[in-house]
Amino acid sequence: MKARVTVMPKKSVLDPQGVAVRDAVAQHGLPEVTSVRVGKFIEVEINGLSEADAEAKLHEISRELLSNPVIEDYELHIER
Amino acid sequence: MKARVTVMPKKSVLDPQGVAVRDAVAQHGLPEVTSVRVGKFIEVEINGLSEADAEAKLHEISRELLSNPVIEDYELHIER
Amino acid sequence: MKAAVIRFPGSNCDQDCFYALQQVFGVPTDYVWHKDTSLAGYDLVILPGGFSYGDYLRCGAIARYSPIMKAVVDYANNGGLLLGICNGFQVLTESRLLPGALVRNRSLHFICEHRGLRVEATNNPFLSVAKVGDVLNIPIAHGEGNYTADEATLDELERNGQVLLRYSDLEGNVSDATNPNGSARNIAGICNAARNVFGLMPHPERALESALGSEDGKIIFQSILNTLGVHSVA
Amino acid sequence: MNSAVYLPEDPAITPEVIAKHGITPEEYERIQSILGRDPNYTELGIFSVMWSEHCSYKNSRPELRKFPTTGPTVLVKAGEENAGVIDVGDGWAVAFKMESHNHPSAIEPFQGAATGVGGIIRDIFTMGARPVFNLNSLRFGPISSDKEQTPDNVRHNRRLFSGVVSGIAHYGNCIGIPTVGGEVYFDKSYEGNPLVNVFCLGVLKHEEIARGAASGIGNPVFYVGAETGRDGLAGAAFASRELTEESKEDRPAVQVGDPFKEKLLMEACLELLQTDAVAGIQDMGAAGLTCSTCETASRGGTGVEIDLEKVPKRESNMTPYEILLSESQERMLIIVKKGKEQIVKDIFIKWDLPHAEVGVVNDDGMMRVKVGDTVVAEIPAAKLADEAPVYHREVKPRPAQKPLESIPCCDVQLALRKLLADPTIASKEWVYRQYDHMVRLGANILPGSDAAVFIVREANKILAATSDCNSTYCELDPREGAKVAVAEAARNLACSGAVPLAVTDNLNFGNPHKPENFWQLRECVEGLAEGCVAFNTPVTGGNVSLYNESPIAAVDPTPTVGMVGIIEDPAHVTASFFREEGDTILLLGELGSEMGGSHYLKVLYDRKEGLPPRVDFAKEIALHDTLRAGIRQGLIRSAHDCSEGGLGVAIAESCIGGELTGAHIDFGATGLQPEVLLYNESQTRVVVSVKAENVAALEQLASEYGVPARVIGSVGGDTLRISADGKVWEWEAAHLKKVWSGAISQCMLDARQEF
Ligand SMILES: Nc1ncnc2c1ncn2[C@@H]1O[C@H](COP(=O)(O)OP(=O)(O)O)[C@@H](O)[C@H]1O
């Protein structure tokens, strides 16, 4: 089983990487860019666990380990 | 217009971060995890450019700026 | 008294902190391994700088779940003096022992250099021998020391006198130009509401002798020892 | 016994396959005679990496024999082990070495530089030494552009520069070893082929020296550290070829460094070496498992047998060829004393590191590789490791440079600003600010002075270290240029108050098959050797990197010198910046007049020509002795040598490098053209500052050593004011500082960053 977790900086939180990348993108021939946010993309493979069990566990892990709720939001997708 | 770029370490390339996170996930009550890979997720917002123009430009930027083709692959999704 | 320096895999200022306590201040000090589970008998615990678990995922995020951290949290909740330096500060915010978070420096570069730090509050065990407005010259060395928290949290920190150090110039002026990393309100170090947990990005253990460019780090160690009623040799 | 099997899935050994491995027909015959049969594919791969220049020094070995390698302080000689070891007194010793990662950095600057740092650190802790500081010597194509539009090549150079610096910072900072000094040069000759030379120094007690020999028949062989993947397959062979457009295409998987793992590996190995469980230890660097097994066996006069099934692997279905030639990072081979296996296991479990018993030491002299019961390679270890072919390459001298006829006149005022803004001369703060140079509580003199000065706490010693090489001089006259490199390194140490101990070097040259390139190599080696004899600094080791060619031409010959010295007393530690208003400024040495190869000609006129400055070692040593005596007697408060940009730049740097100050300089009547006076690069000159009351004493001291000393001015004011021969020039000190300290960051504003 495969899961994908996207972790993004919260809208309200400063994202220094996003700012730097936006400036670089604008310089790189795309001045029309208005905003960039940089987060993480985490692919997790799991073996030998029911989907229901895995999903609950993965939410917990995404919340407690993979993201920091003070500054980040996460989204979990389970590949079926 | 919104674009999403996922940048992942190539399969053959060592992903030390993925290994460290896999171990942490296993410790965190999910010993069934077999592999983790960690990449970047980049959200780009663009204003006032036709989709066709943007797409070509975004591919170029993804290849040259957002990813390092020697060790990473990227995927570009344009939100319509 | 007895002090503990926690060693996570990837800690790299552990030996420096040990040297500071044991050699410079004559404080009996132990290393405590991250797989240990007890901190009984210690009067001061330091979470040292470095790259715990390679700083993978987020700085301090994996260390937070080391076996020793349960003991660290209990120790702090029981009022024990806890000092987190650099990566140690990051572990403290990840563990929610301190509010806010530390993100990438706005330049995206690692920065290593001496910096002025204005003392903002002294009614705590960590700066008791300083005066408000004093400027300490202490080096920083980090890539992710950009302190961030929501406005309400920041206001509360200010109100409670939990902001202990701000980046300034050597005259004590605080401005965007004296902010090395983009930290909210130039914050370099904060303590918890109970004032027994202190996290800071600068490295006081690197500023203990003139041969290294500054002795101002002694203020912090001396304050802690005074609080504990220890008369040190330094 | 000739029993290695030919695996059906392996490619057949055709002349093309042999050539693709960089093996000549003659070398192939040699392989056949060593084996008494044809090699199989795996064995061919093994020979190809072991006999690459990178591992065997087959082209450079005869030259390297010219270096002085012995001396009363040498505990482990060059070539004997992974790094030389030098006595520093009181039972303590240091191990240090320099290594290049030029080609990997050209392809992937961040990881290339990072893994270079990882490699040199492993070399040091393999010796049983705890690494305490790093240096780095970096060379790139130009990063500044006058035009509005930055040309692509400049953009690319910036990207390489930025990536390399980030990579070094990433690895060194994470592992917690301070990077305390180095050098950065920018020159067209490095376009497309940057040089990345990294240096590490470690400290140990005499009795802690660890050996890389597989001794003790029956002792188990352990593999510890990261799992093996298909990383950098045959990187050693890759490093021994020219970079071409295709090399980007046929790149194997780039090695990715994991400083976190290396930190654990280092701590675990140093902890293990404190026990008596280890018979031999060897890092897996270039050519990985292959090189470490056959070298340990060769050094031990034994054989080693390993089973690839037991090797920890990251990927599935790896062939023996791939496992043996992989250059995955952060791995070590340990020969364990029989019966002490549990000690090893316990320590590696404690540090959460992969480890496995993969083989055994035997007495038949063979490197035997098995997969289960099948023998997949069987080669006499000593012959493989030590009987690589040796080539005496053809040399062809290049025509000597002509002396310069005249020196163009310029706006002297503007020239100093231009020189200070040239990235090669400008402040390197942009670089070293990204390096943690303060961890381990040793940075006594921070980066920015002539040499790094470092307090080694465990040994209670103060060391000074520097890396130097003016490759423009080497291009114009390789022998003289190399001599200057050694002299400058020794001078930088003397300015800091140190006595030089020993040298490590990194020879970066072009393709050795081109006779002119090989001539440069030979001349440089002989020049270095002469210098090392003169300063009594044996060469303890180093590295050779050939085939440094861009599509256009070979890089300028670059024999980088890393020199380490010792300072006896903390009171003798001296920096290169003026310290106090009113201090008197003296020049020790002549006014000089040599303009060949000068930065003045290069920066202002884009000319790289003329005869580079000559160094007279006797005069140089007299100068260094004067400096050290003056420092010991408490006379000298700052000392800065004249190098690129000459006296003008040296004086300016002394004003602006530390606490900002001005200076008033009056040379009186010199009879020299102003450009020559201020910007000539004659050697053997140092600008010092002293308290006014000590001037006479220093002059007296200098005259005892036969060193010219002249008072040229005093420290103070807001401007640098220089007068000579009735002319006066004046610069605002703060402005010079701004120009000098901002030059590199200005160039790098729009460079791509690692994020
Ligand atoms: N790559 C680098 N890393 C760290 N420090 C550096 C680097 N390059 C230069 N420096 C520091 O900047 C200072 C000036 O270097 P350089 O101009 O090469 O000095 P010099 O000409 O006296 O040898 C030195 O202290 C040196 O250690």
Ligand SMILES: [Mg+2]
């Ligand atoms: Mg110098």
